[in-house]
Amino acid sequence: MTRVLLVDDEPELLEAWSFALEYVGYDVERAREGRQALAAIQRQPPDLLITDLMMPGMNGEDLCRALRDDPRWTDIPIVLHTSAYVGSNDGTAPWNAVLRKPARMEDFLATVARLTQG
Template identity: 45%
Template sequence: MAKRVLVVEDEPNIIEAVSFFLSRDGWEVFTHSNGHDALDAVTHRNPDLLILDLMLPGRSGVEILRDLRSDARWENLPVLMLTARGHSRDRAEAEAAGASKFMTKPFSNAEILEAVRELAAP
């Protein structure tokens, strides 16, 4: 059975690219594009891995991640946090909220695929 990944990202080009190369790698890919109801999307899709943008309409990725980590169902869910801003403050805030890995945009397909494989490894 394919592993499930939920990509919560508001940039259509990134959604399309990430969905394409992860599905080619055998992942079942689901997408969501806002922070308003991202927690509902996680609950509904029950992913094995979450790729979460830092800046989303409605709620920030950090706020979403804090809520996820406070819920026992999602406290161990691997989360790859993406951001267009590479400030050390953003990285520190994401790590404090419980991000498993942090990646700055732009990234190569190979970089994100390597990160996803690493986070999904048993």
């Protein structure tokens, strides 16, 4: 089963996206901020990371950079799910895709499917 780590400090959003992902067959683990996510990744690396950008503690960008800086985790695809403006990805961003909040469910699930079928 494909494992997704979902990271966001908004509990309602974690619940909604987790339910949607589990409904279509993904195994979902949740974290409320970057440090919790790193601990989860150390226990069992996911097949995909979906993270918010602005969170207390370790933010999403720092989390993404930590993954890209560690050779064990550089190949984990990352979706940045945020309401913040992040500009275009010129190839230097540490994530593979950006979804603007609030993302449409079909866009969210299509992005997850595309990045996990690699």
